Amino acid sequence: MKILLFKDRKYLVRDESKDYHTQFGFLKSADIKKAKPGEVIKSNTGKSFIVIDADFIDLYNKIKRQAQIIPKKDLGLIITETGINKDSIVIESGAGSGAVGTFLAKICKKVYSYEIREDFYNLVKGNIEFLGIKNMKLKNKDAKLGFDEKNVDIIILDLPDPWELVEVAKKSLKPGGFLVSYSPTVPQVMDFIEALDKDFVYLKTCEVIERQWEVKLRKVRPRSQQIGHSGFLSFIRKIN
Amino acid sequence: MKILLFKDRKYLVRDESKDYHTQFGFLKSADIKKAKPGEVIKSNTGKSFIVIDADFIDLYNKIKRQAQIIPKKDLGLIITETGINKDSIVIESGAGSGAVGTFLAKICKKVYSYEIREDFYNLVKGNIEFLGIKNMKLKNKDAKLGFDEKNVDIIILDLPDPWELVEVAKKSLKPGGFLVSYSPTVPQVMDFIEALDKDFVYLKTCEVIERQWEVKLRKVRPRSQQIGHSGFLSFIRKIN
Amino acid sequence: MKILLFKDRKYLVRDESKDYHTQFGFLKSADIKKAKPGEVIKSNTGKSFIVIDADFIDLYNKIKRQAQIIPKKDLGLIITETGINKDSIVIESGAGSGAVGTFLAKICKKVYSYEIREDFYNLVKGNIEFLGIKNMKLKNKDAKLGFDEKNVDIIILDLPDPWELVEVAKKSLKPGGFLVSYSPTVPQVMDFIEALDKDFVYLKTCEVIERQWEVKLRKVRPRSQQIGHSGFLSFIRKIN
Amino acid sequence: MKILLFKDRKYLVRDESKDYHTQFGFLKSADIKKAKPGEVIKSNTGKSFIVIDADFIDLYNKIKRQAQIIPKKDLGLIITETGINKDSIVIESGAGSGAVGTFLAKICKKVYSYEIREDFYNLVKGNIEFLGIKNMKLKNKDAKLGFDEKNVDIIILDLPDPWELVEVAKKSLKPGGFLVSYSPTVPQVMDFIEALDKDFVYLKTCEVIERQWEVKLRKVRPRSQQIGHSGFLSFIRKIN
Numbered sequence: 019m020k021i022l023l024f025k026d027r028k029y030l031v032r033d034e035s036k037d038y039h040t041q042f043g044f045l046k047s048a049d050i051k052k053a054k055p056g057e058v059i060k061s062n063t064g065k066s067f068i069v070i071d072a073d074f075i076d077l078y079n080k081i082k083r084q085a086q087i088i089p090k091k092d093l094g095l096i097i098t099e100t101g102i103n104k105d106s107i108v109i110e111s112g113a114g115s116g117a118v119g120t121f122l123a124k125i126c127k128k129v130y131s132y133e134i135r136e137d138f139y140n141l142v143k144g145n146i147e148f149l150g151i152k153n154m155k156l157k158n159k160d161a162k163l164g165f166d167e168k169n170v171d172i173i174i175l176d177l178p179d180p181w182e183l184v185e186v187a188k189k190s191l192k193p194g195g196f197l198v199s200y201s202p203t204v205p206q207v208m209d210f211i212e213a214l215d216k217d218f219v220y221l222k223t224c225e226v227i228e229r230q231w232e233v234k235l236r237k238v239r240p241r242s243q244q245i246g247h248s249g250f251l252s253f254i255r256k257i258n
Numbered sequence: 259m260k261i262l263l264f265k266d267r268k269y270l271v272r273d274e275s276k277d278y279h280t281q282f283g284f285l286k287s288a289d290i291k292k293a294k295p296g297e298v299i300k301s302n303t304g305k306s307f308i309v310i311d312a313d314f315i316d317l318y319n320k321i322k323r324q325a326q327i328i329p330k331k332d333l334g335l336i337i338t339e340t341g342i343n344k345d346s347i348v349i350e351s352g353a354g355s356g357a358v359g360t361f362l363a364k365i366c367k368k369v370y371s372y373e374i375r376e377d378f379y380n381l382v383k384g385n386i387e388f389l390g391i392k393n394m395k396l397k398n399k400d401a402k403l404g405f406d407e408k409n410v411d412i413i414i415l416d417l418p419d420p421w422e423l424v425e426v427a428k429k430s431l432k433p434g435g436f437l438v439s440y441s442p443t444v445p446q447v448m449d450f451i452e453a454l455d456k457d458f459v460y461l462k463t464c465e466v467i468e469r470q471w472e473v474k475l476r477k478v479r480p481r482s483q484q485i486g487h488s489g490f491l492s493f494i495r496k497i498n
Numbered sequence: 499m500k501i502l503l504f505k506d507r508k509y510l511v512r513d514e515s516k517d518y519h520t521q522f523g524f525l526k527s528a529d530i531k532k533a534k535p536g537e538v539i540k541s542n543t544g545k546s547f548i549v550i551d552a553d554f555i556d557l558y559n560k561i562k563r564q565a566q567i568i569p570k571k572d573l574g575l576i577i578t579e580t581g582i583n584k585d586s587i588v589i590e591s592g593a594g595s596g597a598v599g600t601f602l603a604k605i606c607k608k609v610y611s612y613e614i615r616e617d618f619y620n621l622v623k624g625n626i627e628f629l630g631i632k633n634m635k636l637k638n639k640d641a642k643l644g645f646d647e648k649n650v651d652i653i654i655l656d657l658p659d660p661w662e663l664v665e666v667a668k669k670s671l672k673p674g675g676f677l678v679s680y681s682p683t684v685p686q687v688m689d690f691i692e693a694l695d696k697d698f699v700y701l702k703t704c705e706v707i708e709r710q711w712e713v714k715l716r717k718v719r720p721r722s723q724q725i726g727h728s729g730f731l732s733f734i735r736k737i738n
Numbered sequence: 739m740k741i742l743l744f745k746d747r748k749y750l751v752r753d754e755s756k757d758y759h760t761q762f763g764f765l766k767s768a769d770i771k772k773a774k775p776g777e778v779i780k781s782n783t784g785k786s787f788i789v790i791d792a793d794f795i796d797l798y799n800k801i802k803r804q805a806q807i808i809p810k811k812d813l814g815l816i817i818t819e820t821g822i823n824k825d826s827i828v829i830e831s832g833a834g835s836g837a838v839g840t841f842l843a844k845i846c847k848k849v850y851s852y853e854i855r856e857d858f859y860n861l862v863k864g865n866i867e868f869l870g871i872k873n874m875k876l877k878n879k880d881a882k883l884g885f886d887e888k889n890v891d892i893i894i895l896d897l898p899d900p901w902e903l904v905e906v907a908k909k910s911l912k913p914g915g916f917l918v919s920y921s922p923t924v925p926q927v928m929d930f931i932e933a934l935d936k937d938f939v940y941l942k943t944c945e946v947i948e949r950q951w952e953v954k955l956r957k958v959r960p961r962s963q964q965i966g967h968s969g970f971l972s973f974i975r976k977i978n
Contacts, residue, residue, distance in 0.1 A: 056433030056498045070434030075341025094334025101315025103364035124343035193296030194310035205716045211473045227467040236685045244726030258296040445956045476925045486964030536913030536978045550914035555821025574814025581795025583844035604823035673776030674790035707947040738776040
């Protein structure tokens with residue numbers, strides 16, 4: 019898909035066979051089709067739009083969201099702390115809007131994604147199609163009944179009651195595999211950590227805080243408003 | 259490679275043909291060789307060690323470091339903010355210890371890594387070998403003279419004077435490609451942002467703060483000591 | 499003055515000789531006058547209001563503000579870091595809305611407050627009267643021309659260009675006196691610190707971040723939104 | 739008391755009738771006695787020491803500490819959030835090392851301080867004398883048995899089990915009085931907030947984080963290491 023850029027606005031062209039209408043005039047279908055990345059085309063009102071190819075991240079930023087998603091700052095640490103890579107097999111539960119599963123599918127070998135709610139399941143299905151992802155297996159199942167896969171590298175829990183999944187996760191993780199849980203509140207973290215047994219090593223619990231800055235000539239300062247909290251990440255390793 | 263786990267200690271076995279000595283006794287080479295992941299073997303003093311296969315992240319945590327590296331919390335956001343994935347072509351400069359390049363090589367299609375200092379170049383070469391990475395091209399070159407590659411997806415700068423690389427980066431980025439700069443100090447960020455011209459869109463500058471918690475029964479609280487700062491991340495996009 | 503409390507609302511009664519109207523009905527002047535702290539009086543619609551005496555902080559929270567004021571978290575550290583107390587003589591410049599000066603006047607011996615802008619001067623004058631403060635001397639003067647007082651304990655600068663006041667402050671501080679500057683941006687801090695000479699010891703620059711929590715049964719977590727930044731505090735001491 | 743300054747070192751002269759020995763030579767008693775604030779005297783090895791009068795904060799920074807004290811960043815917010823001032827009557831329990839009580843005594847009308855442990859009681863007694871404080875009444879009593887004072891403005895709890903003091907505090911606070919609790923862990927905060935009844939309004943719970951910066955020419959950045967956590971502050975108000 020192509021993106022039309024006008025100043026700091028981005029327009030994703032989902033269908034090149036139609037003219038694209040913006041508040042700054044419309045762009046002709048034929049012009050959009052012809053344009054190569056980096057070229058400029060003009061709207062009927064004479065405004066210049068730069069055309070680029072949509073990257074994965076452009077599409078990812080447009081996926082449909084119903085539930086609160088795990089923000090990029092947290093997803094990033096999950097990847098780097100556990101070393102998710104092209105060879106990794108990952109299970110996630112629940113899928114939510116699919117923001118974690120779809121991102122990881124673009125990085126790792128295979129993602130198995132469990133989602134008990136049918137509305138979320140359908141939402142994620144749509145997002146998978148929109149992103150063109152082939153290596154993500156989405157299941158409309160209750161993860162508490164067990165994961166079908168064995169010997170996986172990483173299991174990521176984004177559930178209100180992650181302590182209920184500890185035994186189930188243990189059965190599906192390889193020795194040395196990682197269990198990651200994301201929870202907004204402290205009592206959830208406490209109950210999850212208490213549910214771990216001696217087959218697990220508790221690595222750490224942390225928050226990731228992203229602090230944005232203004233940098234404009236001499237106006238260089240942290241922004242006045244900030245996201246204060248999303249969730250706590252707990253990292254666990256299965257040892258046998 | 260195998261890892262021997264004893265309580266919360268981890269021992270990486272680089273050479274299975276030799277006995278492995280620890281402060282809790284030694285493990286016989288033959289026992290190590292035979293052990294399957296999750297099995298327990300005993301040291302000569304009777305201590306039980308669990309054997310697991312080293313994951314990429316286990317090896318990554320053991321790479322040699324001379325310079326200050328970009329921590330995982332920051333590397334994570336670089337990945338998720340720019341959407342680095344299996345199809346991405348990435349340039350990094352300088353390589354430093356190779357902590358960014360080697361991690362990204364396990365995720366993306368190809369990493370081109372520029373390092374002007376010969377000692378760092380050799381260090382990174384060793385780390386690439388140790389990690390068994392095949393898709394990272396390391397060059398002992400001055401990046402200021404230009405990158406050889408064109409139309410790349412992402413360029414990551416970890417240099418004292420990133421503003422010197424803006425023009426060079428522009429020539430090698432595809433339209434829509436990302437330029438990311440990591441700098442410890444505010445004046446570096448200021449000078450870098452001022453060096454950008456209208457072919458770039460400035461997305462954001464931020465810090466990523468990881469706050470670790472103790473979670474042990476009722477002792478649930480942020481840790482007393484914390485990493486206060488590593489560096490500022492600036493995200494830029496080339497638009498034509 | 500009295501305060502009427504209804505659930506988590508607070509109504510400050512500025513004139514007891516009149517009935518007090520709220521969206522939950524009105525309270526009769528006679529009832530308000532008679533009520534002792536902790537007593538309950540009823541509105542004409544039968545709602546119960548608790549009457550308490552307004553504390554200084556209740557009035558302080560109601561002072562008129564035009565400029566951005568130094569928040570309590572920052573003002574608190576100014577007090578505890580410099581040890582402002584009943585014997586302290588303090589100069590502040592500029593007064594702004596008087597939020598710093600009036601608070602400190604309730605703690606210390608005497609506050610001299612300089613404000614060049616007449617509109618702010620009049621605003622502060624009103625706030626001083628409203629709070630009934632007697633030991634604060636407000637002057638509609640340009641601080642850059644010099645402070646009239648000598649040998650003061652603490653000088654607090656809240657100005658766009660604090661480096662312009664360094665020499666002036668030196669002349670009015672006692673040996674061992676504190677100079678505190680509050681600035682929103684990093685370049686202001688840089689220029690201020692560079693303007694100091696060897697008659698000053700630079701103690702520290704810091705930010706104070708207040709992170710608010712929700713604590714409601716199991717919903718225990720930092721708030722989603724947070725004040726990200728107000729200003730940087732720099733603490734300096736004059737040594738001769 | 740006088741302070742001798744040499745570069746960034748501070749020496750507190752507790753007894754002017756004796757020579758003062760430092761690693762940079764000794765200063766003669768007679769020279770110290772004669773010196774006025776801001777004057778320079780020389781050690782026997784020819785080093786120049788600046789003499790200043792010790793401020794309250796200089797002495798405060800030297801009080802003896804056995805327990806963990808409430809840091810200045812937190813004490814500051816207690817003062818500014820509750821509006822402690824010259825007219826305030828404050829109770830604190832427990833006294834610990836007296837760091838809260840002695841500071842507040844220099845600001846407010848009267849501090850009543852309860853400390854059950856005799857060793858701490860004696861420590862605080864020494865600190866009160868050292869600081870020359872006259873308006874602080876220290877009691878070696880169990881606060882759980884009740885405070886002797888009634889109608890006080892502010893009660894500050896720094897105890898492992900603050901929920902045990904809620905009823906006792908209620909009896910001694912005036913209507914509209916503030917109850918402040920300082921606790922290192924989240925479960926303490928949870929239990930404290932749950933112990934409050936409808937005679938209290940829960941204002942807020944927060945953490946105060948002080949982030950220190952390096953500012954040295956172009957090396958302008960947050961410090962690498964930071965205090966991650968001291969305690970949570972909860973602010974409550976009694977309404978009848």
